[in-house]
Amino acid sequence: MQVRTEPRIVRYVLITIALVFFGLFLVLPLVCVFQNALSKGWVVYFDALRHPDALAAMKMTMITALIVVPCNLIFGVAAAWAVSKFDFKGKNLLLSFIDLPLSVSPVIAGLIFILLFGAQGVLGPWLIAHNIRIVFAWPGIILATIFVTVPMVARELIPIMKSQGTEEEEAALTLGASGWKTFWMVSIPNIRWGILYGVILCNARAMGEFGAVSVVSGHIRGLTNTMPLHVEILYNEYQSAAAFAVASILAMLAIVTLIAKSIVEANIRQGQK
Amino acid sequence: MRSFKAFLLLMGVFWGVSVITLALAENKVTLLNVSYDPTRELYQAFNNAFADHWLKEAGTTVVVNQSHGGSGKQARSVIDGLEADVVTLALAYDIDAIAEKTNLLPKGWQARLPHNSAPYTSTIVFLVRKGNPKNIRDWDDLAKSGVSVITPNPKTSGGARWNYLAAWGHALKKWDNDENKAKEFVAAIFKNVPVLDSGARGSTTTFVERKIGDVLIAWENEAYLVLNQLGKGEYEIVMPSLSILAEPSVALVDKNVDRHGTRKVAEAYLEYLYSEEGQEIAARNYYRPRLQAVAEKYAAQFQSVNLITIDEAFGGWQKAQKTHFSDNGTFDQIY
Numbered sequence: 001m002q003v004r005t006e007p008r009i010v011r012y013v014l015i016t017i018a019l020v021f022f023g024l025f026l027v028l029p030l031v032c033v034f035q036n037a038l039s040k041g042w043v044v045y046f047d048a049l050r051h052p053d054a055l056a057a058m059k060m061t062m063i064t065a066l067i068v069v070p071c072n073l074i075f076g077v078a079a080a081w082a083v084s085k086f087d088f089k090g091k092n093l094l095l096s097f098i099d100l101p102l103s104v105s106p107v108i109a110g111l112i113f114i115l116l117f118g119a120q121g122v123l124g125p126w127l128i129a130h131n132i133r134i135v136f137a138w139p140g141i142i143l144a145t146i147f148v149t150v151p152m153v154a155r156e157l158i159p160i161m162k163s164q165g166t167e168e169e170e171a172a173l174t175l176g177a178s179g180w181k182t183f184w185m186v187s188i189p190n191i192r193w194g195i196l197y198g199v200i201l202c203n204a205r206a207m208g209e210f211g212a213v214s215v216v217s218g219h220i221r222g223l224t225n226t227m228p229l230h231v232e233i234l235y236n237e238y239q240s241a242a243a244f245a246v247a248s249i250l251a252m253l254a255i256v257t258l259i260a261k262s263i264v265e266a267n268i269r270q271g272q273k
Numbered sequence: 274m275r276s277f278k279a280f281l282l283l284m285g286v287f288w289g290v291s292v293i294t295l296a297l298a299e300n301k302v303t304l305l306n307v308s309y310d311p312t313r314e315l316y317q318a319f320n321n322a323f324a325d326h327w328l329k330e331a332g333t334t335v336v337v338n339q340s341h342g343g344s345g346k347q348a349r350s351v352i353d354g355l356e357a358d359v360v361t362l363a364l365a366y367d368i369d370a371i372a373e374k375t376n377l378l379p380k381g382w383q384a385r386l387p388h389n390s391a392p393y394t395s396t397i398v399f400l401v402r403k404g405n406p407k408n409i410r411d412w413d414d415l416a417k418s419g420v421s422v423i424t425p426n427p428k429t430s431g432g433a434r435w436n437y438l439a440a441w442g443h444a445l446k447k448w449d450n451d452e453n454k455a456k457e458f459v460a461a462i463f464k465n466v467p468v469l470d471s472g473a474r475g476s477t478t479t480f481v482e483r484k485i486g487d488v489l490i491a492w493e494n495e496a497y498l499v500l501n502q503l504g505k506g507e508y509e510i511v512m513p514s515l516s517i518l519a520e521p522s523v524a525l526v527d528k529n530v531d532r533h534g535t536r537k538v539a540e541a542y543l544e545y546l547y548s549e550e551g552q553e554i555a556a557r558n559y560y561r562p563r564l565q566a567v568a569e570k571y572a573a574q575f576q577s578v579n580l581i582t583i584d585e586a587f588g589g590w591q592k593a594q595k596t597h598f599s600d601n602g603t604f605d606q607i608y
Contacts, residue, residue, distance in 0.1 A: 119354030119375065128354070131532070136355040218355040219340045220305060233341075236474045237313055238503055240482070 033251050037244035048234070048242035049249065056222040057230035057246070060138065061207050064226060068145045068206040069199055076153025076198055081187065083154075084161035085169065098154050101147055109147045110215025113140055136218030141226065144212040149205045153198035160194040160268075161187075193268045200264065204257040208250060304337045304539055307357035309344035309431050309521070310474040311495040315558040316361070322554060323545050327538060335538055343472035344431030345370075351377070351526065358530050358539045361523040363431020363473075365389065366590035368524050377528040391520035392546035393560035396580060397432075397439045399511040400480065400489040400496045407487045411513050412443040415488060416461035423486035424466055425476040427597070427604050431521070432473035434598060436490040439517040441597070442581045446515060460607035481508075492519070493575075497559035518580040521560075 038045055048054060079098060083091060101109065115121050117134035127134060134140050168190065172182040188195075210228040217224045225233065227250055234243035308316060320337040327335045340347065340355065344363035351357050352374045362368055365383055368390075372380045383390045401409050407420050415422050425433040440462055444455035468485060470476045473495055480489040481503055488511075489496070496510050523543050530536040545551045552562040556571040587593035597603045 114353050117354075120352060121354075124354060133354075133356070135353065136350065218350055219342060220338045221340070223338055236310075236341075236478060238478075238481075 030251055033244055033247050036240060037248040038241075039244075040241040044241050045245045045248075048239070048245035051242070053222045053225070054230060054242075054246055057225045057227045058249070060141070060223075060225060061227040063138070064142055064145050065203050065206045067142050068149055069203050071146055072149055072153045072202050073195070073199060075150065076157060076202075077188075077191075077195065079154045080157035080161050080191075081183075083158055084164075085166050085187075095158075098151050101150050106148055106209065106211030107215055110144050110212040112147070113143055113216050135216045136220075137224060140216035141213050141224060144216045145206050145209050148209055148212050149202045152202035152205060153195070156198035156201065157191055157194050160191050164190055193264055197261065197264045197268065200257055200260050204254065207253060302333060302335060302535070302538075304335060304358045304535055304542060305340065305356060306337055306359050306361055306542075307340045307347050307351055307355060308361040309347060309363040310341055310472040311432070311477075311492050311498070312361060312521075313339070313341050313474075314498065315494070315555060315560065318558065319546070319551060319554045322550055323542055326545060326550070327541065330541070331538070333538075335542075337542070341474075343425065343429040343475075345429045346471065351375075356529050356533070357526050358533060358535050359523060359525055359543055361521065363519075363521050364434060364590060365391075365520065365522045366434075366594045367431060368522055369590065371526070375528075377526050378524055379527065382524045383522065385525070386523065386543060387547060388563050389520055390522045390524055391563075392523060392543075392551065393521065393555040393562055395493045395519045395521065395560055396516045396578060397435050397490060397513075397519065398493045398496050398516065399513060400491050400499060401487065401509050401511055403507050403509060405509055405511065409488050409511055412440055412458075412462075412515075413447075415440070415465065415490070416458055418465070420465050420488065421467055421486040422462055422465040422488055422490065423468065423476050423480045424490040425473050426469040426471055429471045430473055430476075432492050432495070432519075433476075434594075435492075435517055435519045437597065437604065438583065438587060438593060439513075439515075439581075440490075441603075442517055442586045443513065443515050445586065446581075456603055456607060459603070463608050493561075494559035497574075512576050512578050515579045515581065517586075518582045520583075 079094065082088070083095060114135055116123055117127060117140065118124050119128060134143065168186050169182050172186045173179070177185070207226075208228060209226075210232075213226055214229060214232075217226065217229055219225065219229060219233070221233065227246055231243050231247045231250070234240075234246065306316060306320075316337070316339055320339070323337065324335055327333065340350075340357075342350075344367045347355075348360070348362060348367035348370050351360060351371050360368055360371065368378075368382060369380075372378050372382055386392070399409055399415075401407070407414070409415065409420065414420060424436045427433040427437045437459065440459050441455050444458035445451070448454035448458075468476075468479050470479055473492060476489060477491060477495055477499060479485050481499055489499075491499075493510075496508075500508055500510060523546060525536070525539050525543060527536075530539045546555070547563065549564060549567060552564040552567040553570075556562045556567050556574070559574070561575055562568050562571065583590055583593060587596075595602065
């Protein structure tokens with residue numbers, strides 16, 4: 001039984017504040033996106049989505065996510081496993097490095113890659129001599145996105161794996177399972193919902209990243225534009241309806257992410273009981 | 274766990290497929306035109322015309338990709354390795370900067386094409402809201418208190434630098450070349466600026482879509498675009514008593530075209546800007562054409578105005594840039 005000591009009025013005021021805030025800052029803008037997207041009708045809406053530049057942007061965004069998410073999945077699991085199941089020198093350093101992208105502004109994240117791979121950068125002349133393009137091409141976009149999404153999977157898994165401890169792995173090893181087998185049959189099943197949760201967050205960020213990608217993309221229409229960049233371009237070309245049409249796809253992605261996230265969260269809670 | 278392994282395998286397959294698709298997509302003859310902000314509509318039209326022309330002329334299909342942004346920012350990107358075949362920027366200085374900081378094109382690039390490598394010109398005008406409620410007629414009105422002025426940041430935007438120098442030129446003329454008076458005057462204008470966007474297009478969006486400000490200092494072509502395409506009857510163009518002759522320059526980026534093997538088509542692309550059709554397209558997009566025949570045809574569209582030039586009034590872009598827009602230049606002192 002819940003015990004409530006606050007007067008009713010306090011509860012109502014708090015609930016109202018929360019709901020008004022939620023409505024004003026989350027629901028209303030979302031509704032605006034869809035309203036603007038459809039302001040010129042369904043024809044304009046679908047034409048905007050079918051435009052070759054829009055399709056190219058969607059392709060770029062999907063490819064980015066398809067490369068970034070597996071990379072972070074492997075890195076995240078490896079890092080979380082190392083940090084939570086073993087003790088080693090420099091562990092705290094590794095933990096701080098995993099957090100680094102969260103504290104660095106995305107613009108700086110983009111500029112780092114310009115300084116490193118740009119024509120005036122450290123590795124630039126060598127790359128040009130070997131005709132390898134990194135910045136202002138898709139590899140740069142992917143690198144920048146990896147940089148900003150690095151913490152997503154690892155941060156999710158570390159607390160889960162830490163709370164599970166190492167007993168189950170030790171039991172498996174004493175019973176004669178190989179390290180590899182232990183990893184696949186004990187460690188991974190225990191964290192599979194955590195992995196999924198991390199992947200969802202990572203994917204959402206990878207598809208929606210603007211700042212870092214904007215710095216390294218070069219904004220070439222139909223080539224190095226991702227969906228968020230394409231939205232900005234359309235908006236700047238006074239094609240608001242088209243801009244919001246593409247934005248609505250991103251918004252829908254966010255909603256799907258939200259639903260998937262709550263399903264996975266429910267499963268994590270169930271697993272912990 | 275089998276499903277999880279299958280999931281990983283699937284990821285792997287996706288990865289391979291995406292890399293192959295990207296590799297195939299690269300296999301196309303293309304030009305990259307790195308341009309400044311308000312030329313989006315111009316080059317959209319021009320690229321199509323050039324593609325048709327080149328198909329007839331050389332029998333090959335050419336796709337011109339576009340990148341737009343503030344002129345200074347775009348030059349920076351080319352310096353940092355954005356592989357532009359041609360640059361079409363807001364002012365010569367930004368192309369000078371590329372020539373100076375890299376060996377991508379020779380320092381004497383401006384003499385390679387007619388008219389200082391500027392196939393079209395433009396000027397700076399005021400865009401005000403319907404009925405001109407603040408009664409803005411000339412530069413002096415922008416310095417009055419209570420007037421909100423929209424202009425982009427001269428550090429990143431080419432258009433903004435033309436705006437700044439036009440205002441400065443007006444003050445020089447008014448106070449008989451008194452540089453201190455000019456500085457005070459431009460400082461008073463910039464006190465009235467609530468938002469400094471990084472490019473000309475950002476400023477237009479601020480003025481038109483976000484409805485901030487009483488007057489937008491804009492490229493003539495940008496002002497006409499707003500007038501004719503965005504808000505018919507909602508805005509008015511005000512021609513100041515004196516403005517500046519803006520020469521947006523174009524150049525071939527030699528090192529990049531040689532690496533891409535696109536020199537011939539890139540040269541043809543820039544030359545086509547000077548052809549009758551190229552000039553027509555420029556005029557239709559409210560850029561002042563160089564070709565006499567086209568200029569006469571579109572004469573009614575462009576008001577004649579007293580224009581100062583960068584060379585006469587400021588001793589060229591190198592000097593103007595150094596005095597006004599470099600670190601601790603006049604802009605840093607007043608803003």
